[in-house]
Amino acid sequence: MSTAPRLTALDALHRSLGATMTDFAGWDMPLRYASERDEHNAVRTKAGLFDLSHMGEITLTGPEAVKALDYALVGNISTVGVGRARYTHICQEDGGILDDLIVYRLGETEYMVVANASNAQVVLDALTERAAGFDTEVRDDRDAYALIAVQGPESPGILASLTDADLDGLKYYAGLPGTVAGVPALIARTGYTGEDGFELFVSPEHAVELWQALTKAGEGVGLVPAGLSCRDTLRLEAGMPLYGHELTTSLTPFDAGLGRVVKFEKEGDFVGRAALEAAAERAAGRAPRKLVGLIAEGRRVPRAGFSVVAGGKVIGEVTSGAPSPTLGKPIAMAYVDAEHAAPGTSGVGVDIRGTHEPYEVVALPFYKRQK
């Protein structure tokens, strides 16, 4: 294993834009270009352009690709039509979450799994092992793709000016092969910002060309390059979990309030089934802790790992926290004991470096876009 950070195909471009770079899961990625708050607001009101080439693509092909995925993952992949995508989890035998994934069905017998950068190797190894008994090939496509996302209300217009693909027919969580700015791309209507938007999977050699074409197309409508810092505040406002924060191997999807991704009704066994059935029963009986939103009354920002307190007792833990540009206040996601989890529960605070700051308990998400 080399310790030198991996560079995306857009690395030189980020540096020429003056990006502040950061190490993320072994990749050198743009954290922000100028003000992360401005980038966040641009995505909410106009559009932002992201390099997400650190995400891990794994392709499964062959007659039993879908059977392998149904066995390896908790979702019901056999119900995903060609050109559609599905959010799902891959779990351990004990039900713990290894990663959250998006699976795209690219063809009759071709699926692309997109894993988080930090888990790409783990997911690749697990899929390879779990698919061994099936007539399918698991291919590491991490180096085959650059990934560029354009997100925000102006993104459909920006993309429409560069492609003949039927974007109106492309529903949320759909993906189709097409051409954008003359570049062959898989065009997916997915994202991690809470806004309408697209993720474009292209060959790395075309990444710069595509980025520049999108930049030019978005010039008149306020498109800006956007880094990982605003990506985090955008997904937090949208109540979307981040692996390593809201999702870990010590939690099942039921603990994370995402039990709906587990499909017991699918045929045959899948990794984690027995443990997850027990977890579902526990969750139905008495949920131990619940994932809630917290909104600050003051101005200090809760961070991952801070204790949530009530009546002088620790009743939970913050998993993500940040100042919310949209709400204008600090917000957080936290796992709290069920008796303090109802929206509006009073007397809840966060221990911020020794001071108990008051917080309002709210249902997630903090922000929902007007459709």
Add this chain to the structure above:
Amino acid sequence: MSNPQQLRYTKEHEWLSDAVDGVATVGITAFAADALGDVVYAQLPEVGDTVTEGETCGELESTKSVSDLYSPVSGEIVEFNQDVVDDPALVNSAPFEGGWLFKVKLSEEPKDALSFDEYTALTTGN
């Protein structure tokens, strides 16, 4: 207000103006503001507080992190910048001007302050 070349600096990226009537102004450098990212909360020392050179006297919180604020000099706080408390983004937009943080009546001269050239060398590695 401040010409960066005429200020003194600390390894913790604060700047310190020359004292006028024994009172010096303190802020953080553009380098520090840039490294922090958007500042969202400033906890500044109160008027009357005693600060000690090299010790923490407040904190600056940004989108990604919290940073302790170290006093570059010993003395008594005679003023803090209410504008920054109300609008912490001033620290990013004008770190040497409207984003100043507090004013100190010096009890002694700073011992470890760096010159502009020394600080520039520290932050550029030259």
